Each structure stands twice: as C-alpha cells, then as structure tokens.
Amino acid sequence: MTDPAANAPAEALVTARPPRNQWLDVWDQFKTHRGALFGLAFFVFIILMVTVGPLLWTYDATFIDIRARNQGPSLAHPMGTDQLGRDMFARMMAGGRVSVAVGLTAMALALMLGTFVGVVAGFFRKFDGPLMRLTDLFLALPLLPLLLVGVLLFRERLNGLFGPELGIFILIVTGIGITSWMPTARIVRGDVLALKEREFVLAARSIGTPPRRLISRHILPNILSPIMVSATLGIATAIITESALSFLGLGFPPDFPTWGRLLFDATDYLQQYPGRVIWPGLAISFTVLSVNFIGDGLRDALDPRIRGR
Amino acid sequence: MLDDRLEGAPRKKALVEVRGLKMYFPIHTGLLRRKTGDIKAVDDVTFDIVEGETLGLVGESGCGKSTCGRAVLRLYEVTDGSVRVDGHEIAHLGPNTLRRMRPTMQMVFQDPQASLNPRMTLASIIGEPLREHTRLTKPEQLERVYELMDQVGLNRDFANRYPHEFSGGQRQRIGIARALALNPKFIVCDEPIAALDVSIQAQVVNLLEELQDRLGLTYLFISHDLSMVRHIADRVAVMYLGKIVELASRDDLYGDPKHPYTRALLSAVPEPDPREESRIQRIVLQGDVPSPANPPTGCNFCTRCPDVMDICRKVDPEYREIAPGHFTACHLYCETTTMPAEPTAAKEAFEPIQQGE
Numbered sequence: 001m002t003d004p005a006a007n008a009p010a011e012a013l014v015t016a017r018p019p020r021n022q023w024l025d026v027w028d029q030f031k032t033h034r035g036a037l038f039g040l041a042f043f044v045f046i047i048l049m050v051t052v053g054p055l056l057w058t059y060d061a062t063f064i065d066i067r068a069r070n071q072g073p074s075l076a077h078p079m080g081t082d083q084l085g086r087d088m089f090a091r092m093m094a095g096g097r098v099s100v101a102v103g104l105t106a107m108a109l110a111l112m113l114g115t116f117v118g119v120v121a122g123f124f125r126k127f128d129g130p131l132m133r134l135t136d137l138f139l140a141l142p143l144l145p146l147l148l149v150g151v152l153l154f155r156e157r158l159n160g161l162f163g164p165e166l167g168i169f170i171l172i173v174t175g176i177g178i179t180s181w182m183p184t185a186r187i188v189r190g191d192v193l194a195l196k197e198r199e200f201v202l203a204a205r206s207i208g209t210p211p212r213r214l215i216s217r218h219i220l221p222n223i224l225s226p227i228m229v230s231a232t233l234g235i236a237t238a239i240i241t242e243s244a245l246s247f248l249g250l251g252f253p254p255d256f257p258t259w260g261r262l263l264f265d266a267t268d269y270l271q272q273y274p275g276r277v278i279w280p281g282l283a284i285s286f287t288v289l290s291v292n293f294i295g296d297g298l299r300d301a302l303d304p305r306i307r308g309r
Numbered sequence: 310m311l312d313d314r315l316e317g318a319p320r321k322k323a324l325v326e327v328r329g330l331k332m333y334f335p336i337h338t339g340l341l342r343r344k345t346g347d348i349k350a351v352d353d354v355t356f357d358i359v360e361g362e363t364l365g366l367v368g369e370s371g372c373g374k375s376t377c378g379r380a381v382l383r384l385y386e387v388t389d390g391s392v393r394v395d396g397h398e399i400a401h402l403g404p405n406t407l408r409r410m411r412p413t414m415q416m417v418f419q420d421p422q423a424s425l426n427p428r429m430t431l432a433s434i435i436g437e438p439l440r441e442h443t444r445l446t447k448p449e450q451l452e453r454v455y456e457l458m459d460q461v462g463l464n465r466d467f468a469n470r471y472p473h474e475f476s477g478g479q480r481q482r483i484g485i486a487r488a489l490a491l492n493p494k495f496i497v498c499d500e501p502i503a504a505l506d507v508s509i510q511a512q513v514v515n516l517l518e519e520l521q522d523r524l525g526l527t528y529l530f531i532s533h534d535l536s537m538v539r540h541i542a543d544r545v546a547v548m549y550l551g552k553i554v555e556l557a558s559r560d561d562l563y564g565d566p567k568h569p570y571t572r573a574l575l576s577a578v579p580e581p582d583p584r585e586e587s588r589i590q591r592i593v594l595q596g597d598v599p600s601p602a603n604p605p606t607g608c609n610f611c612t613r614c615p616d617v618m619d620i621c622r623k624v625d626p627e628y629r630e631i632a633p634g635h636f637t638a639c640h641l642y643c644e645t646t647t648m649p650a651e652p653t654a655a656k657e658a659f660e661p662i663q664q665g666e
Binding site for chain 2: 203206217302305
C-alpha cells in the first residue's frame, strides 16, 4: 500500500480520472435490479399513456355517443364504452393523468412535510416534544371524514379561485398531503435520533460543519431508505385515497374521469360489464406495484454497501 | 501552581491549557423529568499540553477519558472550567467564533468504521473540512486530498471508493487524513488504535509519530493501552473516575509511579517474557469503579485503594506537584512536598484497615 513503486502507475492512472459522478454508480446498480427496471419501464409507459396518449387517440374522454353505449371491446373501442357511449380507453388515459398527478404531488407534499418534521424533531432536542405531540395529534385524526369535511367546506371557495378542476385538485392534494405525513415523520425522527449519535456526525461537528449542512450532507443521505420506502407507499396510498374520495362521489366533478371515479361509476354495472371495473382496478394496482419496485431498486442503488455486489 | 512552574521553566509555551474542566451530565428522573443529580464524567481536571508534545491520557473504561477529550475540543457544552487552545479561550465561545477555531484542533476517532459516513466517497470525506473552511476550487481541493492521501500512505486510486471497502487500518488512515486536512496544531486521538489489530496498531502509531515529527503536531493521546502510551507519549496523565490522579513525564510515571491506582494499573501490564511474567507481583484491585453519579466522599479511589487511610474517606486529596513536573492527588504525599512518603511504610501501617474491609 505504501510501496512507492506500486503507487507510481496508479497515480498516472488517477490523474486522468477525476472522481466519478455518484449518480452514474447509482444508475449502474439500479440497472442490475430486474424488478426495478420492469417497474420503471411500466411507470414510464403509464406516464406516456396519460400525457401523450389522449393527444393521439381519436376519441375525447367526454365525447358522448349514445348509440354506441355499453359496447364490448372492439378495434374502435379497445376497452369498450360506458353507459353513455364514452370511450373507456380515452377515459382511462384522462383519468390516469389526474390519478398519477394527485399521487405524485400528494406524496411529494407528504414526504417533504414528514421529512422536515422528522429531521427537526430528531435533530433539535427542544422541538422533539412539541413536534411529536403534533404528529400524534394528526395521527389521531380520521382521514376520510376530515377530507370529506374539507371538501365540503373549501370546494366552493377554491372552485371560485382556480376553476373547478384545479380547485379540487389543490384541495385533494393538500388534504391527502397534510393527513399522511405522520408515519414518515416518525420513522425519520427515529432514524435521525440514532444517526446523530454516530461518530461520523460527531466528526463533522469537530470539523465545524454547521447544523444545516450536517443535516443535508450526513443525516439526509443516510435516512434515504426509509424515506424512499414511505415515498413509494405514499404514492400508492395517495392514489387509493383519491380513488376512495372519487368513489364516494366527493372528489372531482362527475364528468371528470379519474381512475377512482371510473371504478365508482362502473360498480353499478358490475354484474353486466365487469370489464369496466377491472381496467381501472388493474391500472391502479400495477401503477402502485411499479412504483414500489422502483423504490426498492432505488433504495438498493443508493446504498454504497449494497452497490457493486 | 501550574502556571508558576511553567513560567519558571524555560520550556516551550503550552498550546492547550485546561483549568478546572468539569463535564457533568444531568440525570432526570420521575414523571416530571426533574433534575435529580449529575453524572460527573469529568470532574475538575487541570493539565497543560506543551506545543509539539504528546500527552497520554490513560485510565480504565468509563473513567471519562473520551469525554475529557471531547470536552477539550468543545464537542460538548462544558459545565465549568476553562480551555485555552493556542491562546484562545474556547470553553464558552459562541458557535460562530468556535467554528473559526475548529481548524486549529481536530480529532481522530476510536472506531474508524463509525467515524466515516458510509455514503460518502473517500475524496469527499477527506475534502469535507476543505469545503467547510477554505475557498479552494474543486480541482485545488482534489489536489489537496491527493496530497493528504499520500501523507497517510493511501493509494490515490482509492479516492472514489467508499469506507466499507477498506480495512480497519486504512479507515483509520482516512480518519487521520481528514483530521490533517486543515493543518491543525492540536489533535485529540481518542483511542485511535483500540479497534485495530496489533500489527496495524503499530503502523498507525508510527504514522502518527511520523506526522508529528514532520508537521509539529501536538497530541492528546487517549488510550487504555499502557505500553502503547509508553511508546508514544512524552507525558502521561492517569484518570480515575473523572479526575486526574497522577500526571508526570513518561519515564517518571512508568519508573516511579506514586499514586496507588497508577501502581495497580502498571502492574497489570502484560510482560512478554514468561520468566519475568511469573515474577511480577500484580496489585489486584478489589471491587468495582463507583458510579460517577454518586462518587464516594473523600478520595474517589478510597473504596478500592490498597493503601487507604482514614483521611482518604473524609477529605478529597489536593492535586499537587510532589516532584518537579510530577503531579498527583493522594494523601500519601501530603505531608512532605519534595520527599514522597514511603509507600511501603504506609502500606504496612494501614494493612489492618485493608484486611478489615
């Protein structure tokens, strides 16, 4: 190791090779996780379907062709039509756009809130008690009744401000976001508490790293795995909660398709046309599953101890 | 007393001056979490470290060595006392001024695995102090990191690797390189070799000595390995239950230990020669270390001391200089300041008390 002769060729080699971007290593490891790759491919497919798809597809999601109602799958309507003759495939794509958008934004909001509360509570002792009691308070709130009350109270006002669709979107996203950050906060707090007693955090303090950079450089990267897990679970619960709200008829307006609303509308015809329930149900399940796989692969790829194995 | 001696002696100035350092951790009990007491991890410790020397700090587990080292670097909020490093009082500095002092004093940690962030590459670990305290550009930083890696004997090719890919000795070298990054004057080595193999221990200690010669570093070397301290330290302080019981130059301390605890410690050092080994008379201490939350009245060591006297259980002995440069806190040496009392006589005189226990 200290032999100068052995060092010489290595030095020449290194001067030509600056530190490699860590994200390339992460991608290399991610590629080896087959489930994660499938998940990523499927998720990209879903995203493309719901963003580009409606532009290419001939039918509009709200176009009513009353003579073609309740049709089975055909070339013109791959998933059939509903009771008003609207094309199910177009409605699936339009609905997916809302569901995925709600899932991602609500998850991001819940994650930021949860991580912030967890890190502050874990790292700064004096905030620990108050913040954790606040978390307990939120955990004790029943989610669905709260959302229902929220929708009833604020729907009109937000509709007036942002229009009916964006208004209800903001309402649902904030509603889901502020009622689902607590598990993340608790997990993050626990990990931060354990982590800040580790010697490398002490070493960073002895170097003189201020708390904010100590958190961003040493704490956050090391609590990435629990955050990642809550993120993937968060997307799933957000999509499902939105579906539940739409299913209860309190989400988006009735003519505005989301996966949950499609499910809700289709249950009346469950006996005659089960396909209409299956498609949105499958879409929700597979999206959630793909996100879980991506999260799993990402968590492994971000851990250098697992990387390269 | 200490100051007088230092002023009188034509020696180099003290880089680190610790006076009456106290580090108490509060104990909260009951439903209301009221403060019911203190764990006196470091209780009124006073010493100096002269520029360029190595002060060894030894003692058994839990006696407050590491806490003392960390408190000296102000990694804890000290309860009381003063710590001067390079002429600046740091014991009660605000966070911003303290941050500017950080480059002068650094630390090497005990567990090289735990003291390196597993998610950072070697280059970013060693480069962290540079990012925090210098305005070097990225290539300049990298150049300095390579320089440091050469200094501690790490292959430059390792810069992109992660801590888990290294052996214990290499990890400790990374820790040393990080401590050296800002050209510190004073390094606290908190049991830097305790977690390493014996063969690697020698490498790391030799590296530390070599760096000291080359860069003129001052070490506070915390260890429980007495023979290693004998090898590296110029002066040695012995701690027991949060207090320094004896401080002397290495040769004085190992050749002529005064405090009964030091004698017991030294008699426990293993002897490589089996013929010598069989001849050694071990002083085996009875009982356990008392709790630092509830230390005995009088001398802290009175519960286990083989030479215990009545006064030991009542009065806390004064920490005083009994010979030039030889400090101890023991009632055995209280009557005469220059001539130490006959330890054997004292032992015989108080034998009955010991047996009565």
